[in-house]
Amino acid sequence: MIRYPILEKGATIGVTAPSSGVQSQLHELVKTAGNRLEERGFNVVCGETVWTQDKAKSAPAKVRAAELNQMMADEKIDLIIPPWGGELLIEMLEYLDFHRLQDKWILGYSDISLLMLAITLKTGIATAHGTNLADLRGEYSDETTAMWQTVLSTKRNESILQHSSEKYQKEWKHDTPSPYVFHLTEETYWKTVDSNRVHIKGRLLGGCVDVIRHLVGTPYGDVRTFSEKFIEGESIIWYLENCELSTTDLRRSLVQMKLAGWFENCSGIMFGRSPANMPVDNYTAEDVYQELSEELRIPIIYDIDCGHVPPQITFVNGAYAEVESENGKGRVFQTFK
Structure with missing residues (x-):
């Protein structure tokens, strides 16, 4: 529990x-x-x-x-x-x-x-x-x-609903401080691999791929035991974001997570907007998402409000969530059960 x-x-x-x-x-x-x-x-x-x-x-x-x-x-x-x-x-x-x-x-x-x-x-x-x-x-x-x-x-046992942002920040402008801290100038648009409406349910887990990948194989990254002990085998929704990785490094990291069993019983994955995702030899982040979706046979939502391109939705590790994405808009309904 x-x-x-x-x-x-x-x-x-x-x-x-x-x-x-x-x-x-x-x-x-x-x-x-x-x-x-x-x-x-x-x-x-x-x-x-x-x-x-x-x-x-x-x-x-x-x-x-x-x-x-x-x-x-x-x-x-x-x-x-x-x-x-x-x-x-x-x-x-x-x-x-x-x-x-x-x-x-x-x-x-x-x-x-x-x-x-x-x-x-x-x-x-x-x-x-x-x-x-x-x-x-x-x-x-x-x-x-x-x-x-x-x-x-x-x-x-109560629930909380959050919506995708209206706009996000493309770049920091420290020379012109904002009373909101962020400079929200770009239209937010959540995307899906197949461009269809996505509705997924499961327990939330996630973080910055750059660092959480280093928990794989350690006593601190035992997803399987967590699943058995605390959520009774319920499906998992992963929310992930990339701070500094090239697309090939991102791909390597995701494959490592997959081989370690982190994506077993996964109902969907969400990726945050990224300041990185540098293409390598025409290999783009969208290619990474497409391949992962096909391999795991799950929906993938990307460019969500999570990570180093603010603002951010508050995702609770362990909470039960229903996530929807349609026509560029998203909603995250979390229940603390």
Whole structure:
């Protein structure tokens, strides 16, 4: 059975950096985001790892793990939101005390998705793939991003509906800051491999392919045991996104997941918009999706609101979902059962 944390009004948010911390010249981003959250009624507590960054990490692996373990054990902290992702979170997995993790939300994406997938697979605690702390620093949040709070406040056996965004951000414009953080200029259009309406049901699992692929073959990536122990063999919907991989590297990664059994009993796969997907010898991301769909005989939806091209729908690892895509629009109906 999946264990769902619940976000209450006036909750305390713990900010720790299990991957990358924040360089001194960018500390103001964290402070601004913290102030915004406090204006909305939350309390914010920052760990020491947030303020340091060197050699592609906030701190040594054991230090990062110790701070996360402490925040997960602290009954005064209700939700954990890292400042952002990074590169080397995988180093600290072996030092996490999975057996003592309390039921509290972790929210984030990018390298943080590796942590969240590992926690859900090993413990059955639901985790939330969505915005990071830095992206909550705006005076306002767009409708898609703002849903994180509603989703995390959903009670057990209740449901929450989210829709595809109206527009997405094509590129960052740091020289012209937006009160919404993002510059949403491009029309969102969800696509399917066969261009038909898609309706899929199953338990959600996913994250950034660049990093979660490294869980394959480790004690933290045992999808089969998770399926048997926590969801009684129900079908799985994977949501995936590509941050930096070429199309051939993406293909290799997906084949590895397939060979490892990650796509057994899979009812469908969703791929987020990508800033990468560089074609190799005319081999495109659409080719990758087409081949995977034919091999697994499942529908594939792509260019969804997930990952490094914002905004993002909040997907809950472990939740039961019904996903629909038709005429470029999408809806995600999650039930916490």
